[in-house]
Amino acid sequence: MNVFNSALTQLKRGAKYINLPPYFIDQLSFPERTITLNFSFKKDSGEVEIIKGYRVQYNNLLGPYKGGLRYHQDVNMDEIKFLALLMVIKNAIVDVPFGGAKGGLAIDPKSLSEKELERLTRLFAKELAPNIGPMRDIPAPDVNTNSKIMDWFADEYIEVKDKKQNVENKDQLKAVVTGKSLQNDGSKGREQSTGMGGFFVLEELIKRVGVKKPLTVAIQGFGNVGSNMAGILHDYGYKVVAVSDVKGGIYDSSNTGFNIDLVRECRLEKGMFAGCYCIGSVCDLAKKYEDGIITNEELLELPVDILIPAAIENVITSKNASKIKAKILFEMANGPTTAEADQILNKRGILVVPDVLNNAGGVIVSYFEWYQNIHSEKWSLEKVNRGLKEKMVKAFEKVWKIYKEKKVDLRTAAYILALQRLAEAKPDL
Numbered sequence: 001m002n003v004f005n006s007a008l009t010q011l012k013r014g015a016k017y018i019n020l021p022p023y024f025i026d027q028l029s030f031p032e033r034t035i036t037l038n039f040s041f042k043k044d045s046g047e048v049e050i051i052k053g054y055r056v057q058y059n060n061l062l063g064p065y066k067g068g069l070r071y072h073q074d075v076n077m078d079e080i081k082f083l084a085l086l087m088v089i090k091n092a093i094v095d096v097p098f099g100g101a102k103g104g105l106a107i108d109p110k111s112l113s114e115k116e117l118e119r120l121t122r123l124f125a126k127e128l129a130p131n132i133g134p135m136r137d138i139p140a141p142d143v144n145t146n147s148k149i150m151d152w153f154a155d156e157y158i159e160v161k162d163k164k165q166n167v168e169n170k171d172q173l174k175a176v177v178t179g180k181s182l183q184n185d186g187s188k189g190r191e192q193s194t195g196m197g198g199f200f201v202l203e204e205l206i207k208r209v210g211v212k213k214p215l216t217v218a219i220q221g222f223g224n225v226g227s228n229m230a231g232i233l234h235d236y237g238y239k240v241v242a243v244s245d246v247k248g249g250i251y252d253s254s255n256t257g258f259n260i261d262l263v264r265e266c267r268l269e270k271g272m273f274a275g276c277y278c279i280g281s282v283c284d285l286a287k288k289y290e291d292g293i294i295t296n297e298e299l300l301e302l303p304v305d306i307l308i309p310a311a312i313e314n315v316i317t318s319k320n321a322s323k324i325k326a327k328i329l330f331e332m333a334n335g336p337t338t339a340e341a342d343q344i345l346n347k348r349g350i351l352v353v354p355d356v357l358n359n360a361g362g363v364i365v366s367y368f369e370w371y372q373n374i375h376s377e378k379w380s381l382e383k384v385n386r387g388l389k390e391k392m393v394k395a396f397e398k399v400w401k402i403y404k405e406k407k408v409d410l411r412t413a414a415y416i417l418a419l420q421r422l423a424e425a426k427p428d429l
């Protein structure tokens with residue numbers, strides 16, 4: 001089953017529990033608008049390549065389209081449609097006034113120079129400019145994109161608009177994209193927000209399922225989400241015993257847990273912005289833990305309390321679902337578990353806590369950033385984190401209530417909540 005159909009299966013599973021007109025589910029089964037771009041892109045070497053770009057504006061019942069931009073060699077329309085639908089669900093669950101969208105470029109950004117990355121990002125922004133805007137469609141970071149890329153994107157968008165007509169308040173136009181740097185009117189706390197939001201949900205969950213701390217955790221992925229989550233969990237007494245990045249991972253089988261400060265230091269040293277990416281951080285650490293080198297596949301099957309996939313989709317499938325040993329699968333990546341694997345895990349009694357709830361912290365603080373830009377405000381980190389916690393806990397409590405009342409799995413409960421919110425906004429036909 002392709003990823004998009006997998007998400008539709010989950011949507012329809014949720015729809016069974018509420019009374020919705022059939023046309024409404026049909027409407028949600030298709031994106032409202034899909035954009036495919038083909039750019040001619042001149043590399044530093046002078047060679048010209050055709051690059052594919054995508055933006056899917058899935059649904060805007062709850063507000064302007066909103067969702068990240070992903071740079072990855074495997075990006076394709078099916079994947080972007082799937083991720084855009086997840087954004088519709090996610091934004092509805094945490095009650096931010098946004099619809100859902102997603103976009104991306106089918107490139108391996110790590111093979112590009114910084115100059116190439118900037119030119120390509122500006123080209124992408126220019127091509128998308130007629131279809132996006134602070135009240136229309138608001139991109140953000142996702143896999144392999146960061147604040148630097150969002151700054152280029154915002155700058156190019158504003159330049160395009162300014163050429164067409166003199167723009168009076170350029171600062172407000174920055175709300176066209178979130179996840180910008182602090183110097184460029186980004187929000188305090190946005191960098192850590194996805195990990196922080198996940199942590200708030202995890203703490204609520206732990207209170208209810210009655211497992212005893214300290215808990216061991218394995219985290220797959222060491223980008224923005226995985227590395228921040230690792231740091232936060234370490235600070236709050238969890239034992240992070242395995243981490244990985246694209247090149248592989250490390251495992252501390254003594255269950256002492258890594259010193260995540262070391263991981264952080266390493267990350268800083270390599271520089272998130274040196275050439276735009278943090279390369280080889282986990283691999284460098286591996287030198288210190290030579291016995292514990294593992295593959296990404298092995299990491300998923302470790303005997304830990306909590307498994308956190310925080311990289312890409314489809315890593316837990318019908319092939320390895322029966323081998324997962326964690327008690328709790330806490331999804332921080334978008335779509336790490338296929339629909340088939342989900343059913344196997346549910347039957348095995350593994351508690352699967354879904355992506356659309358856990359990783360919504362990013363888009364919540366994106367909403368705060370957008371709001372600050374529009375209203376020319378600057379919030380303190382305390383205010384941002386307070387707001388983030390409030391929204392995450394509220395969403396968790398609502399999902400938990402549905403989970404208990406309807407005796408469904410947590411993902412179905414989350415989809416039910418999203419569908420209820422979307423149904424309230426449905427226009428009468």
Ligand code: GLU
Binds near residue numbers: 066067142362366
């Ligand atoms: N890319 C993030 C996500 O998948 C954030 C999206 C946003 O802030 O718009 O939720």
